[in-house]
Amino acid sequence: MRKVLIVGAGQSGLQLALTLREHDYDVTLMSARxxxxxxxxxxxxxxxxxxxxxQTERDHGLNLWDDVAPKIGGQxxxxxxxxxxxxxxxxxxxxxxxxxxxDQRVKMAAWMELLEERGGKVIIHGxxxxxxxxxxxxxxxxxxxxxxxxxxxxFDRDPSRSxxxxxxxxxxxSYVHGAESRPETPGATDVWMNVVPGIGEHISIPGxxxxxxxxxxxxxxxxxxxxxxxxxxxxxxxxxxxHLELFKQYMPWEYERYRNCEITDPKxxxxxxxxxxxxxxxxxxxxxxxxxxxxxxxxxxxxxxxQGANNAAKCAASYLDSILAHGDKPxxxxxxxxxxxxxxxYAKHVTRLTNTMLMPPPEHIQQILGVAQTNKTVADRxxxxxxxxxxxxxxxxxxxxxxxxxxxxx
Numbered sequence: 119m120r121k122v123l124i125v126g127a128g129q130s131g132l133q134l135a136l137t138l139r140e141h142d143y144d145v146t147l148m149s150a151r152x153x154x155x156x157x158x159x160x161x162x163x164x165x166x167x168x169x170x171x172x173q174t175e176r177d178h179g180l181n182l183w184d185d186v187a188p189k190i191g192g193q194x195x196x197x198x199x200x201x202x203x204x205x206x207x208x209x210x211x212x213x214x215x216x217x218x219x220x221d222q223r224v225k226m227a228a229w230m231e232l233l234e235e236r237g238g239k240v241i242i243h244g245x246x247x248x249x250x251x252x253x254x255x256x257x258x259x260x261x262x263x264x265x266x267x268x269x270x271x272x273f274d275r276d277p278s279r280s281x282x283x284x285x286x287x288x289x290x291x292s293y294v295h296g297a298e299s300r301p302e303t304p305g306a307t308d309v310w311m312n313v314v315p316g317i318g319e320h321i322s323i324p325g326x327x328x329x330x331x332x333x334x335x336x337x338x339x340x341x342x343x344x345x346x347x348x349x350x351x352x353x354x355x356x357x358x359x360x361h362l363e364l365f366k367q368y369m370p371w372e373y374e375r376y377r378n379c380e381i382t383d384p385k386x387x388x389x390x391x392x393x394x395x396x397x398x399x400x401x402x403x404x405x406x407x408x409x410x411x412x413x414x415x416x417x418x419x420x421x422x423x424x425q426g427a428n429n430a431a432k433c434a435a436s437y438l439d440s441i442l443a444h445g446d447k448p449x450x451x452x453x454x455x456x457x458x459x460x461x462x463x464y465a466k467h468v469t470r471l472t473n474t475m476l477m478p479p480p481e482h483i484q485q486i487l488g489v490a491q492t493n494k495t496v497a498d499r500x501x502x503x504x505x506x507x508x509x510x511x512x513x514x515x516x517x518x519x520x521x522x523x524x525x526x527x528x
Contacts, residue, residue: 119144120446123257125245127151128222129165129430130413131263132229137178137438139236146239146257150264153227157328160385161293162222164336165427166190166309166323168505169215174435182228187326189216193501194303194310197487200317202370208491209308210501217309217505219325219334221293222427245269247403254407259441259449262401265414272401273411279396279469286394286420286476287318287338288346292358293325293386294379297333309424312369315478318345319422320369332382335361338422341391344368348389354381357389394420394476396469399458400451410454412437417465419472423504429468436461467507474515482517485524495527 120143124131127149135147151159167175175181190212197206234240243249246268254260262269299305312320318339325334335358339345345364348357358381365373381387397416401409413430440457447453479487490497503510513523 121257122259126263133434150244156227166219166424171428171431174431188324196312198314210497221327251403260409273397285391290348291388292335293382296379298375354387400454423472482520
């Protein structure tokens with residue numbers, strides 16, 4: 119039975135640990151927090167997962183909330199102006215299946231308990247580089263899945279794949295109850311992306327939290343702009359008040375839906391920001407032992423396209439396949455690099471999509487968004503691209519491909 123140590127109890131680390139246990143690997147997972155501490159902590163993300171990523175959970179019986187969580191059927195898009203005028207408003211359907219957002223306080227706590235039920239070892243302890251250096255010799259493979267903290271420094275930034283050195287957005291999130299139905303899709307459960315060029319974005323996400331179904335208000339502001347006003351980390355009620363004031367001015371159509379909302383719980387808010395980065399996947403400990411980074415340790419995209427949890431699930435599925443295919447051979451540096459390279463064949467499309475959406479849209483993308491207002495085929499394919507980012511390479515990024523596609527569906 120091969121021994122694997124995974125450091126980090128997020129989507130990728132827990133999913134990989136649980137799926138390795140299905141194949142009788144001796145898995146130890148290290149987490150800085152207990153399940154009770156996770157449930158009692160602050161929200162950590164918006165984690166809207168699309169159909170393809172959800173399938174990687176469903177394949178292993180990890181979809182524990184299908185009977186209680188909202189099933190999200192499509193993705194809307196609104197383009198506004200700084201004066202609060204809305205100039206585009208349309209929706210695309212996710213024909214591949216529904217999306218879902220489970221508060222990671224709910225999900226990771228339950229998965230950690232499930233891992234122990236399935237015979238995995240869970241150690242509650244924060245891990246430093248010196249800790250990992252002492253532990254690594256006890257395992258055949260060590261994987262770092264903790265995207266924050268000291269261990270990330272083991273993995274050098276890859277400048278050839280990391281065009282940004284500063285955060286491109288200031289992020290703030292509020293979990294709320296009491297949002298009203300969207301007038302254009304009454305009774306529907308949809309994600310909606312609202313973009314105001316030069317100001318930032320707001321994405322509305324139906325979710326499931328500690329107290330049941332909710333809505334997640336994600337706001338990303340261009341640094342120094344009016345949506346960048348949460349660096350003081352205000353209390354939850356004050357953060358929601360500021361969100362509502364911003365919506366009232368810049369996205370009044372969203373303000374009308376949220377004006378009577380209440381925060382789900384005192385820790386149902388999040389603020390922050392980080393530079394998108396791709397890192398080299400193999401780290402070396404002082405002892406000379408190599409460790410493998412995964413998910414946002416090695417590919418950390420801005421959340422503007424909602425790909426973080428999806429990336430983590432896809433990375434866990436890809437790494438599982440690589441580990442199983444490797445058999446009894448040593449988990450050396452070459453294996454680690456090859457394992458990441460296989461995952462990067464998917465993740466490179468996500469990175470390109472996210473970095474593109476962070477920049478002012480070029481003329482051909484403006485045309486795509488405009489055509490989608492009256493062409494449902496285009497709207498649906500744009501929405502599908504968030505579930506299947508490699509498809510975007512076929513028609514979205516380059517002017518020539520975009521023109522050919524639009525002509526084919528005119």
